[in-house]
Amino acid sequence: MKVAERVKKASQLKDWVADRVFRLKGEGAFEVLAKAQKLEKQGREIIHLEIGEPDFDTPINVKEKAIQAIQDGSTHYVPSAGIDELREAVCVYLRKSRGIEVFPEEVVITPGAKPVIFLSFLLLLEEGDEVIYPDPGFPAYSSIIEFIGAKAVPLRLREENGFRVDVDELRSLITSKTKMIVINSPHNPTGSVLSEEDIEAIARLAQEEDLLVFTDEVYSEIIYDQKHVSILQFPGMKERTVMLDAFSKSFAMTGWRLGYAVLPEEWARFLSLLVTNSNSCTCTFTQIAGVEALLNGEESVQVMAQEFRRRRDFMEKRIAQIEGIKIIKPQGAFYFFPNITSFGLSSKELADYLLKEGGVAVLPGTSFGHYGEGYLRISFANSLENLARAMDKMEEALNKLTKRGGRK
DSSP states (O other), X not given: OOHHHHHHHHHHHHXXXXXXXXXXXXXXXXXXXXXXXXXXHTTOOOEXXXXXXXXXXXXXXXXXXXXXXXXTTOOSOOOTTOOHHHHHHHHHHHHHHHOOOOOGGGEXXXXXXXXXXXXXXXXXXXXXXXXXXXXXXXXXXXXXXXXXXXXXXXXXXXXXGTTOOOHHHXXXXXXXXXXXEEEXXXXXXXXOOOOHHHHHHHHHHHHHTTOEEXXXXXXXXXXXXXXXXXXXXXXXXXXXXXXEEESTTTTTOXXXXXXXXXXXXXXXXXXXXXXXXXXXXXXHHHHHHHHXXXXXXXXXXXXXXXXXXXXXXXXXXXXXXSTTOBOOOOSBTTEEOOBOGGGOSOHHHHHXXXXXXXXXXXXXXXXXXXXXXXXXXXXXXXXHHHHHHHHHHHHHHHXXXXXXXXXX
8 A cells, every 4th residue: 555545544544533532641651661662672771760660579478369369260250349358458458547437338449540530530520520630740630631521720739839739729720610629649740748737728628619529649658758648537528539549559569450449439339330331340360469468568568668768868869969950859659850940951852862862761741731841750769779870870961961051
């Protein structure tokens, strides 16, 4: 087939695609990973600080439980809402870790965190509804909101406020069409953590304005200088909140695809119906492994969190030595979100430069929204040795850029 014919055919096929699909956005992490892997195929050494997943292995007791479950024949369909043992384990875990009283009927198990976002928004949002979400923030929020036909309203997280939610600014964005507020603490990509006072103020505002809240708490176990607080801990919030948590970050189980929603029982029944019509159910032996992680994984979580703290403290000191970069010490997750405006390049331009010139893969802040311009996301989910080498390479590349007149 000639090139012109292929182009024409591709164009015709595209015409069949529903308009809403073109509202979806990709993820910058996977785009940068593809660029990095292309360079590696050319023989370049690349240090990966772009992907947001723990570099630890899944705890051995969790893996053994999954293997045993497969050998025992736990390879068949199970209820869409999840197996009873895991839903009950979630309740025990949340009662112990967050002081939240949750019942199994209020828990729905999903194959990862993103289905909770996608299906919960599908469940609760109508076309034309407005949803206030953090920017910079996890890109799936605005992507899915807009895919559904609702309006994504960005709430700017400002560096001068430690990238925390400014409740007065949040209040100013509420209109008669606002239906939901999305919060994420600990926060990706900035590493900020909302204080108890912050979350209480958001809870009060949600009740005053009769709004729903979607709270993303997937980094709850990776927190450094304070205790994690959930908005579900405040009176009157359980009835209007969907909480998302997952096993990927806390238990180094990214490839297992296991997450869960906590939401009012009536909503949970409908969310289960959406699971039935999309995924059928979540993998059975993965769920059995999840029970082991929640009930017997605390020691592994603590070891991982302590190592992340060690890396954070190293990176804070090392990045501060690089001229032209300003940082805020992250209080949770495993990312730095440095200000790089002094170099006179866009976030994407500087990320591309560091990849090609320095051999270090990082993400432009704009991968997380419009207000991420002027920043980079640097993951410290890598060994201390590699982090040290990456910072040396970054510093060398940025010094070259400065000498060329690339810094204001």
